[in-house]
Amino acid sequence: MKKFFLVLAVAAMSFSTAIAQEVATAAAEQPATEVVEAPTEAIDAEVEIQGETMHHVLMQKFLEGGWGWMLPILIVLVLGLAIAIERILFLALSQINTKKFIAAVETALNEGGIEAAKEVCRNTKGPIASIFYQGLDRYNQGLDAVEKAVVSYGSVQTGHLESGLSWLSLFISLAPSLGFMGTVVGLVQSFDSIQAAGDISPALVAGGMKVALLTTLLGLIAAMILQVFYNYVIAKIDSIVNDMEDASITLVDILNAYNKK
Numbered sequence: 001m002k003k004f005f006l007v008l009a010v011a012a013m014s015f016s017t018a019i020a021q022e023v024a025t026a027a028a029e030q031p032a033t034e035v036v037e038a039p040t041e042a043i044d045a046e047v048e049i050q051g052e053t054m055h056h057v058l059m060q061k062f063l064e065g066g067w068g069w070m071l072p073i074l075i076v077l078v079l080g081l082a083i084a085i086e087r088i089l090f091l092a093l094s095q096i097n098t099k100k101f102i103a104a105v106e107t108a109l110n111e112g113g114i115e116a117a118k119e120v121c122r123n124t125k126g127p128i129a130s131i132f133y134q135g136l137d138r139y140n141q142g143l144d145a146v147e148k149a150v151v152s153y154g155s156v157q158t159g160h161l162e163s164g165l166s167w168l169s170l171f172i173s174l175a176p177s178l179g180f181m182g183t184v185v186g187l188v189q190s191f192d193s194i195q196a197a198g199d200i201s202p203a204l205v206a207g208g209m210k211v212a213l214l215t216t217l218l219g220l221i222a223a224m225i226l227q228v229f230y231n232y233v234i235a236k237i238d239s240i241v242n243d244m245e246d247a248s249i250t251l252v253d254i255l256n257a258y259n260k261k
Contacts, residue, residue, distance in 0.1 A: 070218055073178045077222040080171035083164050084229035091161065091236045096126045098243050105132060106254050114139050127157035127240065128247045135251050146255060150248045157244065161237045165230070172226045179219020 101124055108116040114136055121133035134153040138145045 070182075070215060073175055073182075073215065073218050073222055076171045076175045076178065077225065080168055080175075080222070080226040081229065083168045083171075084226065084233060087164055087168075087233045088229075088236070091233065091240065094126045094161065094240060095243075096124060096128060098128060098247055101128065101132075102247060102250055102254075105251075109254065109258055127154075127161065128244055130157060131244060131248060132251055135248070135255070139255060143252065143255060143259065147252055150251065154244055154248060158237075158241055161240060165233065168226065168230050168233070172223050172230060175222035175226065176216075176219040179216040179222075182215025182219070183213075 101120075104120050104124075105117050108120045112119075118133055118136045121129045121136065131150055131153050135146045135150045138149045
């Protein structure tokens, strides 16, 4: 949980810094825009549109969609990104050079015995090293005990790797749901305006329809972004789990060969 809030704080600081730099850049470029003399009103309008920063456009659309519906979707997106980034960092720290590690364990086992191999596992990070340590720690109980320990502790490590994914999956479903809810509310507002005026006019329904479309758009964008991160995390977990299974089989083979000496 501490890692989660740390990542969230770093993300918020980075986002604030980016906005500050963008605003400063826009302010620096503003005088240059004013010096240019446009020959026609059309060119003036074009320069003014091009001078708008992406931040200003996004902020304007955010306010037009209604902060009461856009803000929850944005919060869901930020929380989902924080969880995804924390998982990516955790998985990156969990990966090791499996072949090099297995070779080091086998060398230590042949030269110094079980305790030397366990020492190599203690000094190595990641789930594979933890599984190896649990297996080596039960060598005196027989190879059957080693296999059971490897399988059981492998399931535990897999659970650690998948921690937080349920929340990320929830946010993926929640983002478009909030957007669709804003859509329904916008449509209700449009029909209320029509009913109050007793007439159908584009000006009456424009506000409600804008809320409906913008909230749906933001919800879908948030869900797509989180879905990409979710699939990436799942792919990394599958890769690590496959390495864990291959390494577990190799450990049993190494201990079987060591037992015959």
